[in-house]
Structures are given as structure tokens and as C-alpha cells.
Amino acid sequence: MSTVLDSYEQWLDGAWVTVQLTVYGCALALVLALAFGLAGTSRRWWVRVLNRIYVEFFRGTATLVLLYWFFYALPLVGLKITSPMTTAVLALGLNVGAYGAEVVRGSINAVPRAQYEATVALNFTPFQRMRRVLLPQAFALMLPPFGNLVIELMKGTAIVYTIGMVDLTKVSKNIQGFSGETVAPFLAVLVLYFVIAQVLQLFIRYAEWRVDRMLGRRPSREPSVSTVAAGAPGAGVSG
Amino acid sequence: MPPPDTTAGSPTPEESGGASTGEGVSTQKSDVAKGGATKGVAATELPRGAAPGIRFEKVVKRFGHNVVLRELDFTVGPGERVTLIGPSGSGKTTILRLLMTLEKLDDGLIWIGDETLWHMKRGDKRVPANQKHLHEMRKQVGMVFQQFNLFPNMNVLRNLTEGPVRVLGLSKDEAVERARGLLDMVGLADKIDAHPSQLSGGQQQRVAIARALAMQPKVLLLDEVTSALDPELVVGVQDLLRDIARQSDLTLLCVTHEMTFARDISDRVLMFDQGQIVEEGPPDQIFGEPSEQRTRDFLQAVLAT
Numbered sequence: 001m002s003t004v005l006d007s008y009e010q011w012l013d014g015a016w017v018t019v020q021l022t023v024y025g026c027a028l029a030l031v032l033a034l035a036f037g038l039a040g041t042s043r044r045w046w047v048r049v050l051n052r053i054y055v056e057f058f059r060g061t062a063t064l065v066l067l068y069w070f071f072y073a074l075p076l077v078g079l080k081i082t083s084p085m086t087t088a089v090l091a092l093g094l095n096v097g098a099y100g101a102e103v104v105r106g107s108i109n110a111v112p113r114a115q116y117e118a119t120v121a122l123n124f125t126p127f128q129r130m131r132r133v134l135l136p137q138a139f140a141l142m143l144p145p146f147g148n149l150v151i152e153l154m155k156g157t158a159i160v161y162t163i164g165m166v167d168l169t170k171v172s173k174n175i176q177g178f179s180g181e182t183v184a185p186f187l188a189v190l191v192l193y194f195v196i197a198q199v200l201q202l203f204i205r206y207a208e209w210r211v212d213r214m215l216g217r218r219p220s221r222e223p224s225v226s227t228v229a230a231g232a233p234g235a236g237v238s239g
Numbered sequence: 240m241p242p243p244d245t246t247a248g249s250p251t252p253e254e255s256g257g258a259s260t261g262e263g264v265s266t267q268k269s270d271v272a273k274g275g276a277t278k279g280v281a282a283t284e285l286p287r288g289a290a291p292g293i294r295f296e297k298v299v300k301r302f303g304h305n306v307v308l309r310e311l312d313f314t315v316g317p318g319e320r321v322t323l324i325g326p327s328g329s330g331k332t333t334i335l336r337l338l339m340t341l342e343k344l345d346d347g348l349i350w351i352g353d354e355t356l357w358h359m360k361r362g363d364k365r366v367p368a369n370q371k372h373l374h375e376m377r378k379q380v381g382m383v384f385q386q387f388n389l390f391p392n393m394n395v396l397r398n399l400t401e402g403p404v405r406v407l408g409l410s411k412d413e414a415v416e417r418a419r420g421l422l423d424m425v426g427l428a429d430k431i432d433a434h435p436s437q438l439s440g441g442q443q444q445r446v447a448i449a450r451a452l453a454m455q456p457k458v459l460l461l462d463e464v465t466s467a468l469d470p471e472l473v474v475g476v477q478d479l480l481r482d483i484a485r486q487s488d489l490t491l492l493c494v495t496h497e498m499t500f501a502r503d504i505s506d507r508v509l510m511f512d513q514g515q516i517v518e519e520g521p522p523d524q525i526f527g528e529p530s531e532q533r534t535r536d537f538l539q540a541v542l543a544t
Binding site for chain 2: 117120123133136140214216
């Protein structure tokens, strides 16, 4: 056990890598989810096709395989991504963003049609309808499934050791290797992932609380289209 | 094709004075007192002056194979108050939804004033309207819905100012002032910072009426606006609408199952069945001595409940 505690600097470095991957990965996933989710609600068929292509491709491919592609295969066909961090963030963000896009699309579609009709009656432009009424209300529906995805993405970062990054998982393996202890390092890494997940959960809860206040209601836990959409497992290997 | 004749057939000559009668509004305190919950209506808050007429010309609307409106023709005069009655599925609400551009027109022409709603001129031809044309035409029309449809992500004040600021380009201060005046009129000045979910159905509908009026439409569409209300809240909303009808020059189209209200508010009543007008006339005639059996049956069924 003492070896585990003495190597706290390694743990910190590993946790920092995991946290960075999570934050950057989520940022990329959020941008992609909004862009392609909105595309999925477009009136133009070819914009909706863009949404389908992105979602089906990146949801249907294993994150680990994506990671191998970006790291090993693409450089051979002339597309070199410089750092392992960028590679991993791309693979994780693209994959989780595909799930997120479905959450965004489903949530926007789940806003009652009457709300859309009220925006037409007030002569809002299509952009104003989305920006002022539909998206804010859809956001409330998105948050719980987004919370799932954020934590899925965080746990999914455990695959990055395969391209040589030293994250929490890799640190636990290393310590097991040189200390000869097995139970202690793996127990430690289990707890650390759990703690990070709880911190992420706190942010999500805070956001939900803010949105509930905006909508003038207490938190409700009714199932919706969007929660069903997020029921699918997230990024690859789980912690 | 000619625009609808904006003078003939308007049974409300006293309304056609338009802006010249504007001064009289603030003196009509006796009306307001009868209104009960509603407070005084200031002249600036209600649209006055030339309201456009409406004309449907061979209007067809289908939902799949179901033909809801079959070459429907009818005219509403400028400033006229018309109530549409009839069994559900007879196409009344569809007429309002076509006018609010919530449903697409399949065939025929809908005139608002001397312009077509769903078509625009290109050279000598009429072509289907683009978004820009619809946006221009919608400026004249407002609608109050059965389910209120307030925006739950905004408080009462922002529900009333969002449209005027973002769509009409009013300054924040102007929009807030207008909102205050309208909330005062509907008797909810103290709810300005409340959230829609904190209001009763009747209060929400009053806010929704204020929100529609904040856009200063010239045509107001009322789609079963008291149907979703608890019985004891219906009268307050109806009184408010009576006041508004009395003190504005709005062209009013109203779908309702409240026959007493229809009688009070309308200049003319149209009885619909299966997308056709079965009978039309002044409310006293339709409700007093309807000539068609279909109307008699319908009124009997409605009044029995």
C-alpha cells in the first residue's frame, strides 16, 4: 500500500492526463453534437443526410479502432496528427459527439410543437425560433443524457494507453509492475475514476439546477426521447 | 384577380371610422367596470385604425386523402368580428391555422387586405410565397392558442418583450413599457416577474393575449381560447376579450364552443360542417332562428352539454 501512496506524483500526472482528455474530448463532442444535432433537425434533406452520415459512421465504429486509425493508419496515407493527445481527443470526441448529436436532435424534436407554433405566431425568424425558444427548452432535456455521455467519455479515456499515453489506467499498470502489488493499485485507480466521475456529476447537477430554475420547475425525472437515445453505451472500454 | 372588396359586406360601419375614434377609448370606463377583473385599456396599447379584411378564394386544404376544406369561399370585412362554429373536424381551426401560416395552403388564394398570404407576385404571375413574404404578411396577424403556449424558458415580462424587441426592433425600454401597459390591461401587472408555471390557466391565457397584442397585429385569431380553462376562469378571460373587441379595431376571427361568448363578441357567425359553410348570419339569427337543420342539430347538441 505504501508504494501506491509514495507514487502520488505518478498518480497526479496520470489523473491530469485523464482529466485533460475528458475536458477536451467533451468540448469537441459538445461542438460536434450541437452542429450535427441541429443539422438533423434541418428542413433541407441534404443537411439531414450530413447528420445521418456522421452519426451512423462514428457511432458505429469502436473508439479503440478509431484511435488506431488516427494514430497508426492515417499517417501512412499522409495524414499525420502530431500529438497522441490530439489523436485521442479526436477519437473520443468524434465518437461521443455522435451520441450527443442524437441527444440534441431528439431533444429538439421533443420540445412540444405548440412552442414552435407560438414562435411562428410571433413572427420569429427560423434562427430566433431555435435560439430563443426551442434550444433553451431542448437543453433541459439534453442535460441528463449529456451527463451520462460525459462520464462515458471519461471512462472511455482508459484506452489511450494503447497509443503510449500514461493516463490513470496506465499508471496503475505501471505501479503494479514495479511494486509487485496488485490489489492496492487497482483499488486506487478504481476510486480515482469514481471520484472524477462524481466531480463531473456535480457540474451536471448544477447545470440541471440552473435549467430547472430557468424553466420555473423542480427537477423532474420523466423519461423522454432523449434519455432513451442516451441509453446506448458510450465510448468503448469502460473504466 | 381583384383584392377583396374592403367596404362591401362589412356589417360594422361604426368601426370603420378607425383612427378618428381613438380619442374615445380612454373614456369608456363604464365598459371596463363591467369587465370586472380587467383594468382600463389605454388607447396606445390596442391596435386601432385600418384593419385589413380577409378573403378566402376557392381554398383547398387536405391532410393526406382527407379533404378538410373544399374550395372554400368567404370574406371577413375590415374590423369585422366573425365567429366560426361547427362540429370538430369541420375545418374551423384549420382556417385559423392557414391564416397564421401554421398549415400550408394546398390550393386557392387567401387575401389579407389587398395582398395574398401564400402567394407573391413575380411579374404578372402569382408564385408560392417565400419565407420573406410570409414574414411580411405575418406582421399583420396574431393568434391566441387553446393551450396558451407561453414560453416556459422566459418569465412573463420576457414572454411579452421578446417578440417586440427581436422581431419589431423596439428598444428594451419601449418593449417593457408596452408590456407593462398590456399586463395592466389584462389585470396581471403584479405578475410581471412571475414564471408561467406559477400562473393559473386563466392568468396564463391573459398573458398569452397580452403577448399577442404586444406585436400589434391587425388581425387577431382566437382558437378555442377558453376550452382548456377551468369553468370558473372562463368568464374572466371572456370579459377581457369582450373589452378588447369593444375597444380596438382588430379584425377578429374566433373559433369557440362557448355560444354565449360567440353571441356577445361577433358581428357575424359562420356555421361550418365538413369544410363548407352551412349557414351564416348575425348571431341573433344563427342562435335565435337558424334556418338550416344542421345548425339546429349542432346548437342543440352544444347547448345540451
